[in-house]
Amino acid sequence: MPLSSYHLRASVAVSDIERAVGFYEGKLGLPVLRSGPSARIAGGSRVYGSGGGPALNVYQSVTAGQTEATLATWYVDDIDQIVDELVASGVEIVRYDQYDHDAKGITARAGGGRIAWFQDPDGNTFAIEADD
Structure with a gap:
């Protein structure tokens, strides 16, 4: 199989x-x-x-934390709301120099939609994306 x-x-x-x-x-x-x-x-x-x-x-x-790549992505309906909730719980949104980010740290995704990244305490990177 x-x-x-x-x-x-x-x-x-x-x-x-x-x-x-x-x-x-x-x-x-x-x-x-x-x-x-x-x-x-x-x-x-x-x-x-x-x-x-x-x-x-x-x-x-x-x-732990030995890759700079994004390890997993959550696909969400309302990225603004999820970013607000993460920040309120103490999660820092990562900003990369090569991208333009809005005030919340969200950037336009290639092909449409938006994306934001955050890291765990070991530097493991995760993303949240929305097709809005």
Whole structure:
């Protein structure tokens, strides 16, 4: 059976699972669906739900924050509202020099729509996008 028949979940390495819990659960409001070990660390991983199912595996690892690429994107209906909610919960919107951003840190996306980025405490980058 081809891989396209199976659900896909993004995985993100973090340096400190307890600090990550504060961010992913506290600031982003993601519900934890289950926790488990990460390699030799008991309780070192969490699976978070988003969009009605498991979506993000966060695990403690020495490889945390080693990529500058966007690791996952949430596709939203009202990007202004989501950015406002994130900022109100203490999340900083990242601004890149090569893009023009509005006052909230949102930029036009190639091909239409808008996008904004933010990072977790380890520097893992995430995006939110809207087709508005």
